[in-house]
Amino acid sequence: MIKVIAACVIGAVLAGGATFMATSLATDSTATAEPVNETLYNYGDR
């Protein structure tokens, strides 16, 4: 049982680390700008 739990923890830690890296990547990249037309607002921009 302990081995199974250890394997689960390792898998979760790996996933957490990968998420952290991907989050950094997502933060560094420029999010798509909100489509704002200064006076009136579009429903959205393609």
Place this chain on the structure above:
Amino acid sequence: MAIACEGGARGGAAARWAVRLLPWAVGLLAGVLVLGPALGPGYVLRYDMVFVPDLSLGTVLRGADGFPRAIPSDAVVAVLSLVLPGDAVQSLVLLAVFAVGGAGAARLVSRAPWRAVPAGGPVAGPFAWVVGGLLAPAAAGSAYVWNPFVAERLLLGQWAVLLGYAGLPWVVGATARLATARPAAGFAGLLRALVPAAVGGFSSVALTALTAGPVALRSDGAGGAGGARRGRRGRAGAGEAVPGVRWWGRACLFALALATVSLPWLLPSLSSGADTDPAGVAAFAARSDTPFGVAGSLLLLGGVWNSGAVPAGYGEPVTASVRLLLCLVALAGWVWWLCRGRPRFGTGLSAAALLGFALALLGATGPGRELLAWLIDLWPGFGPLRDGQLYVAPLALVQALGLGAFVRWLTGHRAPRGDDASDGPGGRHGTAPPGTGSLWRVGLAVFAALLPVVVLPGLLWGAGGRLAPVHYPGEWRAAQAAVAADDRPGAVLVLPWSAYRGPDWSGRPVVVLDPATKLFDRRTLWNDDLVVGTPGGGSIVVSGEDARAHRVAQALRPDPRTGLPERLDAGTLGALGVRHVVVSAPVDNQFWSGVEDLSVVVEGPDMVLLRVDEQHVRPNKAVIPGLEVTGGLVTVGAIIWSIARSGSSLVFQRSGPSAGSGARKEIPK
């Protein structure tokens, strides 16, 4: 649950409860992680997602001209707002999307009759249900609610569509059970599963029809009466032979259930006479938001038309490539499950996913756009086909279930061949402890179950802060109260003459449908034309459906740059049935100053409320359509009947074969 059944003898009640509650826990946890700050006090405003304090039920029911898109979703919100604050209702609704969706997908995997690991397998014995029985459903649940489809629709504010999406696994399960259940029991179970779609309205029901319709026509493993009898005996456990429902019977029951939950919007829409602008085909077609083109983006469950609804970092080559790998693994898992397990809904759901993918691609090609425009010209009811990316929802379910199957495979469980469930859902477990050499598969299974989060971190914690709650300024509440206190009839005209705003008080620039369109307890007149920007700097205008709004535009002739009329005239406004004019954005010129018989009731930087002298107002009589109310009552009555018939709630319904004599009471669905 398969493994839990045997766990009943071994692990006892705790294990069964863990398996029973896990699907909901996965969905709730995902919901909390995604929504984060959005669950706090205040209203999350974003594109189509507009919640206001004290939403008026009467106003929702009276509605506007055109297609009743806000029915019944806004009506349900208005009813809930009678007992809860509006922001609490919003939090509940958003959280329900994740809880219901995650739980539904997880249960479809956990109820499947997997065969257990033979002794000496990678993970066997008492560990088997821990890794296989919990991880695989968790993977399916997380994948279903943590993907680009959910992210983009959430960022587009389409919570009602997401509610219907959340109900899809439940409807698929209930539809598959039509083949083995008595007709009345199957119908009642289907109605219960359709509750989220019923609340979601037209788009949700259309999505449900696409996803579960093929399942109704084709349920594997119970294709004929014999199969149905086998299934029924398995459920009843007493050799009771019940005539199965053939495919046409299932199709009729499915269509009847869909029609029943659609009555609130179906009846008024048939008499609305609304037209759908074919220009929307080009505006709302799927687009590429990854390096893999439109088809690749749709395969990854992204591709929404609006570039402002893409989560941060999603389209980056690295994350998109890992996402593509995850999709391929999930599809491989699905094929493995189809070949080895033949789930009853397998063929039907696969067909739905393919059909949906083809529909989503239609708008991305020239001939496809022409076909869609022709169809919409032919009948406005084809209008929802414009938003092609919507129809990858069945593929999202396939990929989620496929990831669950992949995790099952990793942990060494084998799907049964065909209808072979002779060893019971739980099967026979080996008693050997896990081999050290195979423990890496457990770790890999945990990693795979969390992979949906890893490849889409932009959805974390309010989608990186893009879903943040705000409070309505005091002037807005004052205007709402002033209009409510006025006992003279007449509509509210909303200016500037444009549907979407970027309110300064929302903290950061967020485009949202003007909340003033829902704030007041009477008919509002606003510009329901939709303007969509194109990559070249141009724009596409999709004409609205409100005929009265068109008349207002013709009478006021607002400046297309500012959305404001040059001047207001109380007589003109009164002739249009307008009692109040709301200016719900900061404007430079006070075009209302000096106008006779037009008084300022509330004035602030973001909100001005003007009142037209009552002598000018010729109000249009707005009534609540009897047909709409009747349809709603029939739907509510049918849902109450289905719940009463089960003697239970959604939480405790079984969706799969009985786990055996040690299982809890079987409640047909």
